[in-house]
Amino acid sequence: MAEYKRPETPQDFIRNFAPKKPLMNSSEAYYESARCLYCYDAPCMDACPTHIDIPLFIKQINTGNIKGAAATIYDSNWLGNACGKVCPTEQLCEGSCVYTHQDMKPLQIGRLQNFATEAAMQAGSPLFSPGKDNGRKVAIVGAGPAGIACACELRVLGYSVEIFEAKALPTGLTVYGTAPYKITNEEALRENEYLQNQLGYTIHYNHPIQNAAQFAELEQRFDAVFLGLGLGATARLGIPGEDLPGVVGAVEFVEELRMKQSAYSIPDTVVVIGGGNTAVDAASESARMGASSVHLVYRRTKAEMGAYDFEYATALGAGVKGVFEASPLHIEGEGRATGVTFARPDGTEFHLPAQLVIKGTGQAKQGELLKHLPNISTDSKGRIVVDEAFQTTRPGYFAAGDAVNGGAEVVNAAYEGKCAAQGIHQWIQTNKA
Amino acid sequence: MSNIDLSINFAGIKAPNPFWLASAPPTNSGYQVMKAFEAGWGGAVWKTLGVPVQNVSSRYGAINYRDTRMAGLNNIELITDRPLADNLREIEEVKKYFPNHAVIASLMVESKKEWFQIVKDVENAGADGIELNFGCPHGMCERGMGSAVGQEPEVLNTIVQWVMQAASIPVITKLTPNISDITDPALAAVRGGSSALSLINTIKSIVGIDLDTYAPYPIVDGKGTNGGYCGPAVKPIALHMLKELAGHPEIRNTPISGIGGIETWRDVVEFILLGATSVQVCTAVMHYGFGIVREMEAGLRQFMSDKGYSSIYDFAGKAVPNVVEWKHLNLHYKVVASINADKCIGCQLCHIACDDGAHQAIALPSNGSRVPEIIDENCVGCNLCSLVCPVEDCITMERRDDGSKTETWAERTVLGKIPEHFNDPRGGGVGHFVPEPSAALNYKRKDRSGRK
DSSP states (O other), X not given: OOOSOOOOSHHHHHHHTOOSSOOOOHHHHHHHHHTOOOOTTOHHHHHSTTOOOHHHHXXXXXXXXXXXXXXXXXXXXXXXXXXXXHSOTTTTHHHHOGGGGGTOOOOOHHHHHHHHHHHHHHHTOOSOOOOOOOSXXXXXXXXXXXXXXXXXXXHHTTOEEEEEOSSXXXXXXXXXXXXXTTOOHHHHHHHHHXXXXXXXXXXXXXXXXXXXXXXXXXXXXXXXXXXXXXXXXXXXOOOTTXXXXXXXXXXXXXXXXXXXGGGOOOOSEEEEEOOSHHHHHHHHHHHHTTOSEEEEEESSOGGGOSSOHHHHHHHHHHTOEEEESOEEEEEEOSSSOOEEEEEOTTSOEEEEEXXXXXXOSOBOOSHXXXXXXXXXXXXXXXXXXXXXTOBOSSTTEEEOTHHHHSSOOHHHHHHHHHHHHHHHHHHHHHHOO | OTTOOOOEEETTEEESSSEEEOSSGGGSSHHHHHHHHHHTOOEEEEEEESSOOOOOSOOEEEEEEXXXXXXXXXXXXXXXXXXXXXXXXXXXXXXXXXXXXXXXXXXXXXXXXXXHHHHHHHHHHTOSEEEEEOOOOSXXXXXXXXXXXXXXXXXXXXXXXXXXXXXXXXXXXXXXXXXXXXXXXXHHHHHTTOSEEEEOOOEEEOOOBOTTTOOBSSOBTTBOOOEEEESGGGHXXXXXXXXXXXXXXXXXXXXXXXXXSXXXXXXXXXXXXXXXXXXXXXXXXXXXXXXXXXXXXXXXXXXXHHHTOSSGGGTTTTTGGGOOOGGGSBTTOOEEEEEOTTTOOOOOHHHHHHHHHSOSOEEOOSSSSSOOEEOGGGOOOOOHXXXXXXXXXXXXXXXXXXXXXXXXXXXXXXXXXXXXXXXOTXXXXXXXXXXXXXXXGGOOOOXXXXXX
16 A cells, blocks of 8 residues: 655655645745735734734735745744744634635745745844843753744843753754654754854753752753753553554654654554544654555544644545544564554454554653652643743743643744743843842 | 627728737737737737837836736837838738738838828838827937827827828827827827827836836846836726817717727727727737737627627717716715625725725624624725725625715805815715724734733
8 A cells, every 4th residue: 555665765755755835936935925915903813823924924025025024924933934834824824814714725824934934044144133131041941942932032132041952953843753744854953053043042952951950050050940841752551562662652753753764664564543643643654654554543533533634634645544433452562563452432352463553642741850840830731830921830930832731833832932031031120130 | 799790990991800909019020910910910000110220128127016917017119120121011911911901000200201201101011001109208209209299289280281191091190198188189180180099108107126226127237218108007097098089079080099008808898988999909919929819809709799789889989978077976876885794704904994094984893703894874985995805796885875866066066055165064074983083092903922
């Protein structure tokens, strides 16, 4: 069934993961931007979690002020380029475009956003400059979208910012956890580089903050701390065979794939357990890597899947087979996974061969890490509790992104990180004046 | 549609249909004119003949509107730069192949002697008619020709008389719109004996400035000059001037060839309704080629079939009586906008256009939907909302008066019922709702920045 040949070279990999939203050329951007109606109180702006002035930047593209368009985008969203590529625009801005009420194609807002921000990055021309140094310092834990957005906003406000990142690369799940046909590693990293060049925040890589002493040190050296922790490893299923080699979490799978690319070798048979976007992505990617049989098995009905319809359709298009209302009972294998047994609601069982079992069952929260920080409250789902200014219950500690919202889009983290920076600014002005 | 006959007899110039090419780059050569006739054009006004000119490189500039290329075109090309002998030979050849098509020679020379000579030359070549180019507003006018003549009715009249003495074939005088009252040169032409009129020539223009070199388009080595503006953008100006002639008692019996932004069958029908009995096209051909005539002809035939016309003379000029002075419009006529909520897509352009640009008669919805609400008592029936609405037939203007009363400004003036002093309560806007100025301060855009 494999529709994709196993990628053997970097070129093969690029072909199998051809961009879903390819970069527009200037003619396409010109004609597409001309379609925008310039709605009053445009619904796309409300639908965008960062509330980019979409009609304005589209008009700017149409009038040849591309740099101005990029500035409009970044003014609302510090990850404007990544969001143009990875956002579920079908659900957000484009899904709310008034054209859809007329059964007409919505504006391709994501691709126009890419066009403008890509042009600005290519030109390398700075759109923003750091604010006048106010002598205050903020530590940011985690160089994911929330952390980077927070850093950019703080730099504009005049703070010096140091980011402590546990991994070797910035942008968090943008580079480690997104389907490669949405954004390439190079693209994800380039945006951070572009921002860092303009705004000058420091990132300490391979520098996890993981114990009380480190937090104490941050508190000493910095006026405030922002936690952009994201989520932890894939949660456990709690079934026999889960620890066999050949059983992997979806997030870990995507990360390994993205880092190894064509060097990653996928076995013939893959079973993905779960019905969320990450599970669907993992299934899609397995198929694109050339696995001959990829089953996506979800315990509830198709209608109850958490994944967006368009993501599931993409997976089907890549050759994934969906199986619904089936719960995993155990994973078989002698020294290595060979298959999974599932139970139907009526009690009958069936078996699917799987040399690779991918658990798309959600990520755990960062509970372990937070143990080192007394007084930071979490809710019943393990999410960090924050107030309107994104301040946690521990004064001087702010948080945003997946660790707070439980796991959402890059664009949500980008907005919250920016708002948290404003919260930090207000707090420092009030409490450290 | 079989009984439809598109042929015309325009002041004695016969053509199989009213679609003519205007004197311009598309009629620069016999090759182009024959290709056009093959494509379906009924006539061609040859690129203006005279003493051949020297042209510059970089000759056209355009206005693009949003995604529309060449909504307006501007040119600084002069009359023909080819020797007269070549043009005459080609005219002769075209007429051999297309004896029933109209070939009209556009002419522009200076002295009486030259006029006499060139009129004879083109007649000998077999031209069916002559068009006098008194319109070009660039280059040639600096040398006392083109629009320099069209702007001086007395000079125009003199030259028309010269030509009428010399010519045995019909003569069309082509007018420039670069004048305050188009009837002045038209009357001069008619009184000089011109067989017909054509209008408009191009409008004196600068289409834009390059933002790096600060030179106007089209740029000729860092400089530019005013050009002649044409294309779809100029149609309304042409229609108005056409109506000025077609409604004038001393001019209206002279055939008029309509020119100015004609591209579609609708344009053609509109020009005919305002009194044109042939139409001339240039920009549409420069944009799309001679094949554009297929759409014009098919549309014209469809229109005539739908309306039951067999000849363009059946409806030529039918709109002229409906163009009246403002003072003769019915002040009791009343329309109010109506939004079809099922069609509305919620762009709210009607709201903001009305609130900022008109009469504050469209409110934002209070019920959480995005379908704006017409405030009937504020609506003056200006049409603006229906013009900005991007959905076909979503906002319609509905008649509210019962049609029983008619009263015009002219009639009110006679009756002494018109406002006379600055605060006269008989003014139309007295009592009309206008929000307090300070209400504007509550009208802020939502702050979505996340910044305090």
